[in-house]
Amino acid sequence: MLGDSLELRKPVLLIGIGKIGKNIVSKLKNDFDHDFLLISNHKEELEVNNNSLYIDCKSWINPSTYKIRSFLESHKEELYSKLSKYQTVIVVTSLAEKAGIAVAPIVSHIAKCLLNKKVISLVTMPFGHEKDRLFQSSISLKRISSNSDINFIIDNDAYVEINPHLTVEDCSKITNEIILNMIKLIPEITLNLGINLVSGNLKENSIDVGIKELVAQLYSSLGTSSIKRSILYVNGARNEPIGRLNEILNNFQNSMEGETNDVSFVVTDSSRNNMQLIASIKGKTKFDFYDPLNLIPDENVLDWDIPESHPNIDLPLPLID
16 A cells, blocks of 8 residues: 555445445446446335345334334345455445435444444435435435545536536436446546545536636535545546647646645546546545534534434333323
């Protein structure tokens, strides 16, 4: 391991949690040489084989995240057994879904804290208007980040702030494409420890316009964070003049605030001229402020290693007259 980068070892397990997990795995499994596991409390988000773990919530029609987590307790031994066979675990989920909020912190805790595996998490954050999910997503994100060697965060709300005309389906396509590209890039890039904000687009923009949009998305999610280093991936720019690419890189580097001098520019083979920006950060993002309690310094907070759940407890009490 060099500096704050991470070297990964096989075998690798890709865990897809919830709807987005199934979407990603279904697109990768035919050309992905690693094993995968799907986890959900909805059977339609799973496959009928040994690569799925169904969380049966019994008679609960619309269980809360706490209730889903309580039913996951009965599967902990099974999870422990499945994860113990691998050196590296990649977790993909959406923290706008109940399954992701409930399950991802537990899975990452088992993999990292109990089994000491290398853990990479890729999570998408909810839209700003999903007020009922912001608080829970922030709590889960904090736990997932602490249980991951590397955490990639994709912010749906940043796309809407820059392009308010986007639909939910448009944003879903963008995030799915970004996650797919990130998983494919993992064996090829230097992975920086800690939290990494990822922005991207699918439009056939000029490189100049695309970079401006990516930087705007990045600063939309930063909060009070600062950027340690960033990598810009430009797909389909092999025919651009090298001098032009160098000029774009210099302009991009100058647009970064603070003392960020470590900026990399990678051109990849692709028929599409789309881009991704990966920024390693330190400090608080806007997601920390979804939870008002994050304003309290960590050293002044008493918390549990395992997130709370809502188990069914039958406690028959005698009738006392």
